[in-house]
Amino acid sequence: MTLKTLGAKAAAALDQELMSTCAFSIDQLMELAGLSVSQAIYRVHPLNKGRRVLVACGPGNNGGDGLVAARHLFYYGYQPTIFYPKRSKNELYHRLAKQLEDLQVPFVDDFQSALNSTDHVVDAIFGFSFSGEVREPFPKVIQALEETKIPITSVDAPSSWNIEDGPPKSGLGSAFMPTALVSLTAPKPLVKYFKGRHFVGGRFVSPSIAKKYDFEVPEYPGVDQVVEVPTTNEKL
Amino acid sequence: MTLKTLGAKAAAALDQELMSTCAFSIDQLMELAGLSVSQAIYRVHPLNKGRRVLVACGPGNNGGDGLVAARHLFYYGYQPTIFYPKRSKNELYHRLAKQLEDLQVPFVDDFQSALNSTDHVVDAIFGFSFSGEVREPFPKVIQALEETKIPITSVDAPSSWNIEDGPPKSGLGSAFMPTALVSLTAPKPLVKYFKGRHFVGGRFVSPSIAKKYDFEVPEYPGVDQVVEVPTTNEKL
Numbered sequence: 382m383t384l385k386t387l388g389a390k391a392a393a394a395l396d397q398e399l400m401s402t403c404a405f406s407i408d409q410l411m412e413l414a415g416l417s418v419s420q421a422i423y424r425v426h427p428l429n430k431g432r433r434v435l436v437a438c439g440p441g442n443n444g445g446d447g448l449v450a451a452r453h454l455f456y457y458g459y460q461p462t463i464f465y466p467k468r469s470k471n472e473l474y475h476r477l478a479k480q481l482e483d484l485q486v487p488f489v490d491d492f493q494s495a496l497n498s499t500d501h502v503v504d505a506i507f508g509f510s511f512s513g514e515v516r517e518p519f520p521k522v523i524q525a526l527e528e529t530k531i532p533i534t535s536v537d538a539p540s541s542w543n544i545e546d547g548p549p550k551s552g553l554g555s556a557f558m559p560t561a562l563v564s565l566t567a568p569k570p571l572v573k574y575f576k577g578r579h580f581v582g583g584r585f586v587s588p589s590i591a592k593k594y595d596f597e598v599p600e601y602p603g604v605d606q607v608v609e610v611p612t613t614n615e616k617l
Numbered sequence: 618m619t620l621k622t623l624g625a626k627a628a629a630a631l632d633q634e635l636m637s638t639c640a641f642s643i644d645q646l647m648e649l650a651g652l653s654v655s656q657a658i659y660r661v662h663p664l665n666k667g668r669r670v671l672v673a674c675g676p677g678n679n680g681g682d683g684l685v686a687a688r689h690l691f692y693y694g695y696q697p698t699i700f701y702p703k704r705s706k707n708e709l710y711h712r713l714a715k716q717l718e719d720l721q722v723p724f725v726d727d728f729q730s731a732l733n734s735t736d737h738v739v740d741a742i743f744g745f746s747f748s749g750e751v752r753e754p755f756p757k758v759i760q761a762l763e764e765t766k767i768p769i770t771s772v773d774a775p776s777s778w779n780i781e782d783g784p785p786k787s788g789l790g791s792a793f794m795p796t797a798l799v800s801l802t803a804p805k806p807l808v809k810y811f812k813g814r815h816f817v818g819g820r821f822v823s824p825s826i827a828k829k830y831d832f833e834v835p836e837y838p839g840v841d842q843v844v845e846v847p848t849t850n851e852k853l
Contacts, residue, residue: 403716403719404712406644408644409648412649413648420840423840453840456837457839457840476640479639479640484824584689585688585692588720589719603693
């Protein structure tokens with residue numbers, strides 16, 4: 382089975398439609414998306430592999446998904462640490478950060494140092510709306526993710542990858558290959574360059590929306606909010 | 618182990634605190650609460666016992682939890698039907714109903730007829746803020762729930778029960794005993810009158826809040842949003 386993918390423009394249109402005609406609030410969608418991510422991490426990196434999880438959050442929705450995932454990971458028994466250098470001014474993100482602060486989850490400024498003392502990394506830096514250049518302060522972060530041997534789970538896209546074309550041909554990010562990828566709602570075209578464990582999450586897409594955007598919703602088992610799917614193993 | 622309980626006033630204060638100082642939105646809390654309920658139903662009434670679930674929703678937050686649970690049940694493979702005779706004017710509830718309508722989930726007006734063709738019932742009529750009289754059009758509904766042999770899962774409280782004192786001493790609701798009860802955040806004092814399967818849901822209470830309100834958060838296994846706890850079997 383090869384899952385159909387959703388390009389950057391289609392993914393943005395789907396998100397807009399979910400929050401307008403489909404009547405979801407961003408709070409709801411982000412809660413369910415972040416929950417999916419947390420469930421994938423529980424499988425990729427069970428508690429007995431080490432409880433310390435460093436969550437790198439970007440300035441947009443991808444970072445918000447990371448903040449929600451971190452909260453759920455805390456409740457599962459992990460010890461999350463948050464790197465969130467460019468905070469959004471949107472009140473939703475303030476609230477998501479406050480919810481973590483109330484759990485005494487530390488927010489750190491030094492990514493490299495945090496990376497040296499974690500068991501797993503969540504890459505929630507850039508999602509499907511990323512394009513172009515990796516802006517400050519993230520180039521160093523991407524480079525560290527590229528070089529580390531610590532397993533990484535990326536949310537929706539390995540950060541720095543082009544949504545359609547995958548990893549950059551050279552330079553920063555060209556050798557970045559996370560351990561796992563959680564595609565939210567539907568995989569993006571970049572998955573064909575991804576070699577690792579692939580999950581789909583976001584169990585809130587109605588059959589009519591999936592039909593309209595021409596992708597298949599994979600069969601989620603039981604009450605799971607995430608499902609592992611085969612990785613497309615096209616050569617880089 | 619006997620779980621500590623949370624009276625009606627304390628439960629209301631906790632809810633307010635979650636949405637103010639704890640920075641949760643009602644969308645978030647209701648999504649997680651409804652998700653908990655759906656996971657409990659998946660255990661009490663697995664799909665092979667019959668997919669038809671009638672969700673009776675009251676006019677307030679309890680009804681909102683029911684609407685969210687119904688959506689998740691749909692995604693698990695159930696066939697929910699909604700009885701929601703007193704719709705809230707609040708836009709959140711409009712949106713939750715719209716999300717179900719987009720899934721072609723039927724909303725019905727005749728409770729008794731719907732009861733005759735379901736495999737399970739979710740009682741999301743009244744929650745911890747209920748007191749006093751059961752108002753129209755719900756007396757007939759409570760009576761039907763009292764008389765039916767179809768298994769029922771109640772959300773937070775068996776509807777018509779007093780939050781502190783349990784079932785009415787006589788008359789409507791006095792013989793109402795659901796099959797299962799899902800206590801949200803913490804059990805209410807009425808649980809000591811409840812004989813059935815008891816779950817606790819709402820995995821979003823921080824240790825500091827639990828301490829402040831003097832209740833224990835039960836240990837949730839894995840990524841579960843609900844946990845079954847022993848039923849207190851005090852005689853009625």
